Amino acid sequence: MKRDIRSELSGNIPADLMEMVPRSFDILGSKGHAVAVIEIPSELEQYGKVIGEALMRVQRNVKSVLSKSSERMGEYRVRNMVLLTGDQDTEVIHKESGCYFKVDPVTAYFSPRESTEREKVSSQVSPGERVLVMFSGIGPFAICIAKRQPMAQCIAIELNPYAHKYCLENIRLNKVGDRVSAIMGDVRQVCPALDEKFDRVLMPLPKGAYEYLDVAIPMVNPGGVLYFYHWAQRNDPFSEGERILLQAVWGLGRNAEITERVKVSQYSPSAWKIRLNAKIG
Numbered sequence: 033m034k035r036d037i038r039s040e041l042s043g044n045i046p047a048d049l050m051e052m053v054p055r056s057f058d059i060l061g062s063k064g065h066a067v068a069v070i071e072i073p074s075e076l077e078q079y080g081k082v083i084g085e086a087l088m089r090v091q092r093n094v095k096s097v098l099s100k101s102s103e104r105m106g107e108y109r110v111r112n113m114v115l116l117t118g119d120q121d122t123e124v125i126h127k128e129s130g131c132y133f134k135v136d137p138v139t140a141y142f143s144p145r146e147s148t149e150r151e152k153v154s155s156q157v158s159p160g161e162r163v164l165v166m167f168s169g170i171g172p173f174a175i176c177i178a179k180r181q182p183m184a185q186c187i188a189i190e191l192n193p194y195a196h197k198y199c200l201e202n203i204r205l206n207k208v209g210d211r212v213s214a215i216m217g218d219v220r221q222v223c224p225a226l227d228e229k230f231d232r233v234l235m236p237l238p239k240g241a242y243e244y245l246d247v248a249i250p251m252v253n254p255g256g257v258l259y260f261y262h263w264a265q266r267n268d269p270f271s272e273g274e275r276i277l278l279q280a281v282w283g284l285g286r287n288a289e290i291t292e293r294v295k296v297s298q299y300s301p302s303a304w305k306i307r308l309n310a311k312i313g
């Protein structure tokens with residue numbers, strides 16, 4: 033039977049601190065080679081290496097253990113991380129729903145926790161549709177859509193050069209180069225230059241997508257769907273996002289019907305990441 037990280041640590045950490053050892057952590061990678069990302073409470077900082085080593089004994093495929101040392105920051109939405117133990121090279125290939133995603137979590141955003149959301153969104157795409165993925169990162173939405181709906185075409189736009197480089201590699205790895213194109217740049221400049229409209233426009237940047245609604249809405253075909261992500265208050269998750277979205281739509285002389293309201297994941301005890309689907313008229 034697989035041992036739990038706390039039992040693995042017994043005797044190495046004072047008993048009164050054991051309760052604080054996190055039982056859950058993210059694992060990115062494969063059965064052969066993975067990286068773990070863990071959040072160590074400040075009280076346990078001096079035991080970081082010991083915790084990392086215990087984690088590697090429990091999860092034999094983990095070759096490096098990274099500890100989160102900041103929130104996600106800046107435009108690229110990556111966090112500072114400290115290597116607790118293991119291999120300096122933290123690049124892995126993560127497998128999810130038949131897709132392969134090469135990524136180094138130190139340089140580019142990727143969350144294995146969002147696989148269900150990617151599945152849900154990609155299942156909505158129909159043959160022949162054109163999809164724009166703004167803020168596309170290493171390409172998980174575009175690639176998931178292209179794998180699931182081979183008759184759709186996707187354009188993925190990303191600002192972080194490391195994430196864009198991985199997106200290009202992931203397009204090759206997943207053999208979807210005939211239906212996914214990746215562009216590096218700021219959506220504010222790239223979108224207007226595309227000079228076309230899309231059946232679906234995804235905005236997977238919960239922190240700040242609302243600042244780009246003026247860019248995204250004109251990219252949606254009449255009758256097409258905008259996927260708007262937003263950070264929301266737990267006690268009233270949808271009102272603020274709906275108000276911001278509808279005001280932006282009306283301000284641009286379009287109309288919209290909210291067709292889906294989804295609580296995607298819990299970001300903190302008080303905040304949720306939500307998605308609103310809006311059919312844009």
Ligand SMILES: C[S@@+](CC[C@H](N)C(=O)[O-])C[C@H]1O[C@@H](n2cnc3c(N)ncnc32)[C@H](O)[C@@H]1O
Pocket residue numbers: 107108109141142143146166167168169170171172173189190191192195217218219220236237238
């Ligand atoms: C929350 S991450 C999501 C990445 C990806 N969609 C995913 O689900 O893994 C948001 C991404 O948007 C990118 N980004 C932020 N501002 C941008 C902009 N103005 N234009 C293009 N990409 C941007 C960041 O670099 C980051 O990779």
